[in-house]
Amino acid sequence: MNAGVLGESNAQKRILWGTFGMGATGALVGLNLAILKNLQPIARHTLTMSANWTLYGLLFLSTRELLLAEQHAKPHRTRSADQLFSSTCAGALTGSSLAFVRRRTKxxxxxxALFFGAVSLAGQWLLIKVNQKRQQLIMQKMGIGIAREEEDRSSSWAARFRRFVWKDPVLLLPGWFPLRRISSDEYRSILLNRREELVYEKRELRNAIEGMDRREQELLESLQH
Known part of the structure; x- marks a missing residue:
């Protein structure tokens, strides 16, 4: 399944273009550092930094695509959280691997893992925020109202109180609490089970009454004799 994910054309494009971007960024950073610190030769330091960034980008993006393989079918609301998690894990795995190969210490x-995981988390969070802002601007230009969405995300006390009032109070309880909201099927099943119990109790009560009537009749017959 993972090989199929990396073989997907869209995944390959994201990995290739992302790796190219990381390499170009590394070259730019290396060039500036070499000039500022007067490191000679400048070309060697530039190429070394570009190669390091390219290697990290290739490993990071490939790992991220593998981790995101099961998340593409999820709704958009959960996709952002999945991207944050996958990017953080990919950054931590890649950073720890490269650091261990270089220094050979745990x-x-x-x-x-901590440094590159934090950097990947911050970068992915910033990218998500930029994409959300871009989508909001596009929706505003298209005349699509987003007041409701902004209201739902509002952190004001009035918005929090409104969401709290409209939310089912049972859903606010912790998972270990014995009280929970049952579904319609569960409620129907409970009613059917209770009906069967009542039918059984009614039948037992009728049999008991019939038995008492028989004993009473036998007692009357014995008294008459």
């Missing part, structure tokens, strides 16, 4: 692997 401490370096741990620090690499």
């Amino acid at each position: 401490a370096a692997a741990a620090s690499g």
Whole structure:
């Protein structure tokens, strides 16, 4: 399944273009650092930084695509959280691997995982916010109202109170609490089970009454004799 994911044309394009962008960014950063610190030769430092960024980008984007393989079918509301999680994990795995290969120590692997995981998390969060802002601007230009969406996301006290009032109070209870909201099928099943119990109790009560009538009749017959 993972090989099929990396073989998908869209995934390949994202990996290739992302890796190219990382390499170009690394070259630009390396060039500026070499000029600012007067590192000679400048070309070697530029190419070294570009190669490091390219390697990280290739490993990071490939790992991210593998982790996101099961998330593409999910709704948009959960996709952002999945992207944050996948990017953080991919950054941590890639950073720890490269740090361990370079320094051969567990401490370096741990620090690499923490640093690159945090950087990947921040970068993905910023990218999500930029995309959301871009979508809002497009919707505004198209005349599509987003007042309701903004109201739902509002953190004002009035909005929080309104969401709290409209929310089912049972849903606010923790998962371990014995009280929960049952579905219509569960309620129907409970009613059917209760009906069967009542029918059984009614039949038992009728049999008991008939037995008492028979004993009473036998007692009267014995008294007459």
